[in-house]
Amino acid sequence: MDTGNLAWMLTASALVLLMTPGLAFFYGGLVRAKNVVSTIMYSFISMAVVSLVWVLWGYSLAFGEGGSFIGDLSLVGLSGIDINDGDGMDLLFVVFQMMFAIITPALITGAFVERFKFTTYLVFLVLWITFVYAPICHWVWAGNGWLFDAGTLDFAGGTVVHINAGIAAVAAALLVGRRRNPGLEPHNVPYVVLGAGLLWFGWFGFNAGSGLAANGQAVNAFLVTNTAAATAALTWGLLSQFQTGKMSAVGVATGAVAGLVAITPASGFVGVMGAIAIGFGAGLLCYFAVLLRNKTKLDDALDVFSVHGIGGIWGAIATGIFAAAAVGGTAGAIDGNIEQLGIQVVAVVATLVYSFIASLVLLKILDVIPGLGLRISEREEDEGMDIVAHGERAYIRDGAD
Numbered sequence: 001m002d003t004g005n006l007a008w009m010l011t012a013s014a015l016v017l018l019m020t021p022g023l024a025f026f027y028g029g030l031v032r033a034k035n036v037v038s039t040i041m042y043s044f045i046s047m048a049v050v051s052l053v054w055v056l057w058g059y060s061l062a063f064g065e066g067g068s069f070i071g072d073l074s075l076v077g078l079s080g081i082d083i084n085d086g087d088g089m090d091l092l093f094v095v096f097q098m099m100f101a102i103i104t105p106a107l108i109t110g111a112f113v114e115r116f117k118f119t120t121y122l123v124f125l126v127l128w129i130t131f132v133y134a135p136i137c138h139w140v141w142a143g144n145g146w147l148f149d150a151g152t153l154d155f156a157g158g159t160v161v162h163i164n165a166g167i168a169a170v171a172a173a174l175l176v177g178r179r180r181n182p183g184l185e186p187h188n189v190p191y192v193v194l195g196a197g198l199l200w201f202g203w204f205g206f207n208a209g210s211g212l213a214a215n216g217q218a219v220n221a222f223l224v225t226n227t228a229a230a231t232a233a234l235t236w237g238l239l240s241q242f243q244t245g246k247m248s249a250v251g252v253a254t255g256a257v258a259g260l261v262a263i264t265p266a267s268g269f270v271g272v273m274g275a276i277a278i279g280f281g282a283g284l285l286c287y288f289a290v291l292l293r294n295k296t297k298l299d300d301a302l303d304v305f306s307v308h309g310i311g312g313i314w315g316a317i318a319t320g321i322f323a324a325a326a327v328g329g330t331a332g333a334i335d336g337n338i339e340q341l342g343i344q345v346v347a348v349v350a351t352l353v354y355s356f357i358a359s360l361v362l363l364k365i366l367d368v369i370p371g372l373g374l375r376i377s378e379r380e381e382d383e384g385m386d387i388v389a390h391g392e393r394a395y396i397r398d399g400a401d
Contacts, residue, residue, distance in 0.1 A: 008214035009092050015205025016099035020047055020106055022202055026195025026257070027110050029188040030250070030302050034384025035114045036187065036394040042109035042121060046102050049125045054098045061134035062097070068146040070135045089212070096209060097137075104133055104161045110302030111169035112176045112374075115381055118389040120372045124362065128168070132358045136164050136351055152347040153323060153330060153340065155221070156210035158265025158316040159351045166309025167352050168359035169300055175363045176374050178299035180381050189249050196253035200229055203260045207267040220327060221267040225260065228279035232259025235283025251287075254307060258286035261311035266319040269330060274322030281318060282311050313348055320344035 024043035028036045050058070057076050064071030074080055081090050105128050109116070139145040140154050147159075154160060186192055208222040236255025237247045262282035263275055270278065289306035300306070320341035323332030331337040367374045380388040387393065 005213045006088060006092065008218070009089075009096060009209060009212060012205035012209025013092070013096045013099055015202045016096070016209065017047070017102065017202075019099075019199050019202035019206060020044070020103045022195050022198025023103060023106055024195070025191045026199060026253070027113065027302055029191025029193075029195060030110075030186045031113050032184055032384070033187040033394060034386055036191075036386065037392050038118065038385035038389050039109070039113045041118065041390060042113070042116075043103075043106040045122065046106040046125060049122060050102045050105065050129055051098060053126055053129050054101050055094070058101060058129050058134055059094050059097065061130065062101075062137040063093075063142050065144070066138065066142075068139075068144055068149065070138050071142060093212070096212075097141075100157055100161060100206075101129060101133060101137075104157075104165050105129060105168075107161070107165035107304060107308055108169045108172060110304040111173040111300045113301050114179055114385060115375055116172075116176055117373060117376055118385070120366050120374055123372065124366060127362050127366075128359065131362060132168065132355055133160075133164065136160055136355065139350070140347065147347050147350065150346065151330075151340070151343050153269055153319045153328070153344065154265040154316065154347065155268035155319075155328070156207045156264045158261075158312045158319070159347050162261045162264060162308040162312030163316065163348060163351045164355045166305045166307075166312055167356045169304035169309070170298070171356050171359040172363060173298055173300040175360065175367060176299075178297065179301065180378060182299050182301065186250055192250050193253050196256050200226075200256055200260060203229070203264075207264060211268055217268055217328065220271070224270055224272060224275035225263055225267050227272055227275040228263035228282065229256045229259040231276050231279025232256060232262065232283035232286075235280050236287050239283070239287050254290075254303075255283045255287070258282040258307050258311045261308050262315035262318065264312070265315045266322065269319055269323040269328035269332070271324055271327055274318075274324065277322060278315060278318045281314050285314050286311050313352075316344050316348050317341070 020043050024040040028040040031039045055078055060073050060075035061071045064075045066072040083091055105125055137160050139147040140152055140160050203225055204222050207225045208218045211217045233252050233256035237252040240251040241247045259279040259282045262278050286307050289310040290303050293306050321333045323330050325331040333341045366372050
């Protein structure tokens with residue numbers, strides 16, 4: 001590992017961390033003004049809590065030797081990692097993977113904004129990283145994980161991050177229940193677009209950094225990431241134009257995020273034409289998934305499953321379709337390796353089943369523990385979580401209290 005690769009990976013790690021404040025603005029703009037501080041804090045506090053969990057035991061469970069299901073505790077407190085091992089790359093890998101762990105539970109919060117107890121969320125972060133994120137991360141990315149051994153292709157987190165968070169969001173939305181007044185329009189559209197822009201920017205570290213080197217594969221991942229995001233944003237915008245006669249700024253921003261989600265597992269394995277196909281599919285599928293969700297009683301408030309769940313599922317399966325041996329060393333179905341498609345489907349189903357059940361169990365336990373519980377009271381919901389949970393308001397007009 002030379003200094004150029006180290007410099008790039010440090011930069012990529014910082015870019016991925018920036019995605020979490022970007023997500024905070026993206027989600028914060030979509031809620032009502034009385035809940036924007038709370039929504040932003042869901043993401044921001046993840047940077048604090050998950051960082052500590054990761055270095056204490058999360059990394060060990062995800063990447064320790066262990067077995068095919070989960071790592072062991074041999075690396076608790078990073079005790080088994082020498083700062084000079086791999087010329088610093090071993091420790092840098094801990095840092096890079098930490099940034100993925102930070103943003104994944106923050107994604108879930110879009111399902112339960114405006115009504116989930118903040119104190120309970122702090123406990124949920126610790127438990128979910130330990131019992132849901134770490135095992136799935138081990139399956140897919142650890143050298144002895146069972147999905148890794150099966151040949152699953154997930155370059156930057158389609159299963160580990162997006163499908164995992166997306167289906168956990170469904171579990172959360174089911175248990176927490178609907179908001180008292182769902183469906184109101186976003187309070188700050190510029191926040192939404194700003195957040196999407198920060199996500200788009202940070203995603204270059206997310207995907208192009210996942211090869212752990214500054215090389216041709218990283219350049220290709222950078223290019224296809226941008227291509228898929230652009231394609232999905234335009235697709236969503238045009239669908240909105242055709243359906244309503246107006247091109248929604250929130251819609252275009254959401255479309256870009258859907259494209260970024262879908263290209264994530266494929267970014268190290270497909271070329272530009274595959275990226276266009278993946279971006280188009282993401283824009284189309286996620287757009288109609290949002291419309292379909294709106295017709296149900298599930299109050300996944302910010303459509304986490306429709307964007308991250310559906311986008312991640314499509315991206316993981318599309319990786320098995322469009323993967324090119326010339327890019328990542330493994331061919332997909334189009335190049336004659338139909339078996340890869342089956343491997344990807346197995347990974348998708350396994351992630352969906354485990355994450356949903358485990359998340360549901362954790363949330364149910366938290367709901368019945370005295371002093372915790374999942375949901376704030378009706379009075380508190382009407383007052384707004386900013387005042388209730390944080391004693392602050394996002395906006396004060398003319399100095400009025």
